[in-house]
Amino acid sequence: MVQLKRTNNQDPDFRYLIPLLDQDLRSRYNDLQDTYDQHNVIVNVDTVIIAYAENKPVGCGCFKQFDDTSVEMKRMYVKPDFRRKGISSSILNELEKWATESGFQKAVLETGNRQEEAIALYEKRGYKIIPNYPPYESIESSICMQKDL
Template sequence: MAYEIIDTSLHDPVVRPLLDALQIEYATRYGDFRRNAATSASDELARYPAELFVPPHGAFIVALLDGETVGGGAFKRYDGTTAELKRIWTRADQRRQGLAHRIVEELEARAVRQGYRRVYLTTGFRQPEAAALYRKAGYEPLYDVSIAPEVHFRLPFGKDLVEPARKDTLDALRAPEPLGYPA
């Protein structure tokens, strides 16, 4: 399939399908962990201002297929050398076709061009597909994998963009303890 990858911002209407679908997905997957799952999901998506996801410190991309939004993702500055991936998503009918991997690669390339040396991200314990995607893309789990994922709640990962085989450059990103259920 011929996906068109465009650079955009949270204010662009082309992003709305991505945000709406993420809100439903978060509310559905974590509904039994949050009192008002829909509101919690909406709050999570609104937690960061749009300005964080634009150059020179961030980026937001969308994948289009025949003019329809079918995927996307973003990153923001985590620290001076680290970008933090956020909002990686593909539409249900486009999954398992390599689109999410391409989105991650596109975001990594932009992060390198913007001067970042490594990438950090978290995914939820009820998103095993995302965890598998990140591992396949060379991301190192930054949590104790011998502990049940639900104890961590949020699963952090990292990757050195300059020397992907290096893991010691990620030590400062490791969680000192499980990232349990947020208050």
């Protein structure tokens, strides 16, 4: 059974999971990750979800305001031993619910072309590929997506 907690980027469990996410991304993208790292800084974000299994933090995600009507989903991650159990879908669902409760109508996100499982999750959840938005418009490995909430 997975429990979800709404929190912020100061949460120690979020701060524990983010370096694991960064490590995972670096293993996929090597030096290209340097380009992405500058866009992955999360400061003063009060919309973080942490997933717990067996009372341990196993996944996270957050969103930040993108424009007047949209949020950008960021920092989605589930530890390898807990993947393929629906946890990422639960996190994304809770983020979308929270964004809707906050009055937003759309969600956008950026993922990379070497994250097939993430792309599959987002497509399954109704996200459609859109032209890359700034600052990703010139990064060939970026895939941007959008969904009406």
